[in-house]
Amino acid sequence: MDEDQYWNPLVPELTVSNLEASLRFYEAVGFTIRFRREQPAFAYLELGQAQLMLEQEHPHGWNVEPLDRPLGRGINFQVEVADVEAVRSALWLLGVTAFREMEDTWYPVSRTHQEGQREFLVQDPDGYLMRFAQYLGRRSAA
Template identity: 35%
Template sequence: MSLKLVPELYCSDINITKHFYVNVLGFTVKYERIEEQFAYFTLDGVDIMAEGIDGVGRRWLTDKMEKPYGRGVNFQWDVNEIDLMYQRVLEHAKDDIYLEMEIKEYQCNDQVAVQKQFIVKDPDGYLFRFCCDARGQNA
């Protein structure tokens, strides 16, 4: 079994979070523990866990949780179908778009990375930057 980074984020309402990740972003539920208000989501090799703040599971909190929970962090993930994902967000959660689709160049040592990207805010304020290699694409 290989280990990888899988963020576990607290949410104010697991059902709203589940709807957002599944119906808006297109993730699937890998498994869930309903009694703990916990769900594990996956899409294109991207995994993320969400747990209701009022669930019965253990809590690893370093301070009081105040909305928006995602202050100061954004998660970047490569996805296979960025245009399809962006269209879903436009149709179902347009007001949650934090950064509209763009093509951006980033200097990476002696190379320039070109990525197509957008940022969406989930119901609890976490920011997700979805991207793909943009060489030869238009925003």
């Protein structure tokens, strides 16, 4: 591994039921594999500075309770992308349907300004909720 590569200080690791199915999903949206291991089946992914680890479920995994489907209840992962329409199209080609359809959303970031993003939400093969977003800029909160 290149010592000069960026390492995010917080990287979620998701337990997945089938690493290959998950890789098809994440590679379709633009993630690349930085490295992977076979025992247990594991991949470290990145898209720009977004990083994610996937580990296939196994008896010695770091899970404190039985895994009920869909996985990842109570959390969604936002991934900023350069072209959210292209990401949506790639997922549609895989047969992935939207959890929430694409929309432009403006969030207050101060008393006087909002920042916007075009976003949609989908579930990955195990049910983890992924929000793909493209930054739209900043505007007055008039």
